[in-house]
Amino acid sequence: MKHQHIIRIAIVLAGTLVFMWVVPALVKLGASSPQRYPFVYYSSVIEQFCFRETAGKTTVRRDASGKEYTEAQFDSIMPMLYYRQLSVNGAMPDSIQGRAVTMPEIRQHSFTYRYTPVKTASPSQGLYVMYESMPRRLTIESPGDVFRMKDGIAFVDIATNTVNEEKSALFAAELEKRGYRFPAQWSQGVISTKKPYDEGYFSLDAEGKLFHIKMVNGRPFIRDTRASDTVEVAYFDMSLVADKRFYGFLYDTSGGMYMVESPGYRLIKAELPPIDLKRDEVMIMANMFFWTVSVTTPEGRHYYALENRRLGKVDETFIAATPDGWSKSAKWLFPVYLTFENHNSEYLKPALTFTAWTAWAGNLAAAVLFVLFARRKRKNLLRQGGYILIAGIAGLIAILITPDEN
Amino acid sequence: MYTSLFYKEWIKARKLLLLLLVVFAAAVAYTLLTTIKQFHANPVAFWEFIVENNSIRTGYMRYLPLGAGILLAIVQLTPEMHNRRLKLTLHLPLDESKILCSMSGFGLALLSGLFILSGTALLLGLRIYFCPEIVYSDFIASLPWWMGGFTAYLLTVWICLEPVWKQRIFNAIPALCCISLFYTKALPGAYVPLLPWLTVLMTAGFFFPFYSAIRFKHGVQ
Incomplete structure (x- = not known):
């Protein structure tokens, strides 16, 4: 049988990757502790x-x-x-x-609002429910259909599992009339009959224009918010508040956060430093006088007090994150580790994280110990020691459990 | 020669295949009947629950491909390893790599047939009641489980072919870790960025049994 050497290398490499993921994950499970902020x-x-x-x-x-x-x-x-x-x-x-x-x-x-990076890094089916925004009764009722909004708008009747051509054409014509260009980039709204009222969806079209789409008395209500005239829209997060003062929060591509006022779609910029949508968490606890805004970053938590009317900053403070057992041990044990899950995303994808150069000392110790203890049992000792120097503990385990070639 | 090899594998696997067909058919039927019942109880509420929660209906199938892969590998390889009968197979007038490829290929073909048949029946059944987006969501959520079945089969073959018991345990450790990657709890579609890497892992797994076979051939004990 051929290629014994290549297959062994493949097994060692696969084993190294597996242990680069599993060993740090186990250490993290035991050593990490959640950040505690007052x-x-x-x-x-x-x-x-x-x-x-x-x-x-x-x-x-x-x-x-x-x-x-x-x-x-x-x-x-x-x-x-x-x-x-x-x-x-x-x-x-x-x-x-x-x-x-x-x-x-x-x-x-008063209202509370929370943004977590998972909101922008989560898979979606691409289906939405268009509720009646002016229902005859107080409660919001299910319309009996769902709609898709990507290359066009199409309402699918639930009972027959077929497209409602008439309703789809009605909305498509209104979207075209109002200047909406497909394919849609994203649509954001609240899908639930338990919400206090309905404001439909905010949808970003192919040209980066933000549209407000809802159904009023069974007819389409579509408006260009004109937000794209002043900012480059990155994300909109709908927020249904008791006084209906605003539709939600808009984030631009440079990290600016804006309140989209209702009605009229006027943008009021919150006086905050740029927010990284992929990393930072935002929490707002607002009352009629001030908003307490906390922005959690890997370095710590920033607190800002904004006055309620113009969202101007009146005060700020910062509490630094304290390093836990995991971050202290990782910089000595693992120069690089592999993860598949990330608390900022619902997606699973491989990511290599580099910790600190100090961890190469751990790799050196592992390589020296291997050479000392395995010198009589192993072939290609120096080559394997060199591999452990690069791959560290994960490489050591992979080499130890993979038998030498015959 | 290949016909004889495949016939040998067929004799070993046929009873298990029948059992797997029954189990998979039952799981598909149960999934479809449960879904139909929920649909008819309140179609609008059921659809809205799916859209609101991004939920799936194929959860009952989750670990079936994994079980099928492991069982098929054990059924195919245990008789070969008993009294070291694999030696006879490896002495056939055919390249050993080709012999191993045909054994693994036979198992993969059986699993493919089983998975494609049950998966297609399930998704076509769901399509009657749901729009393509919801059916695609079910498909993409269950795709890693089917891939996990193939990978579990190949890694079990790797473990079974290993002649030394202690080494089998060492092989099982990374194998278990690899397989667990296919069964992480995640939203439908969350696996999409990982699928190419899982495909690489599955493909690499095809070659691992060759290393155990080489050790077996060299008489490692």
């Missing part, structure tokens, strides 16, 4: 960031100057967050920042 919220009373940190059974509540608060004091400096508790205790103020506040008003203007 709860941070911008107080509309003292106009400072306030921090609540729990360690074991102790909870420390403090402001940015380091002053500590009791639980009741903490509630009173953050009425936009603890208004229900304050109301029960009879401690809810009548006005804040010179403006009268009521519980319904606070509820109406």
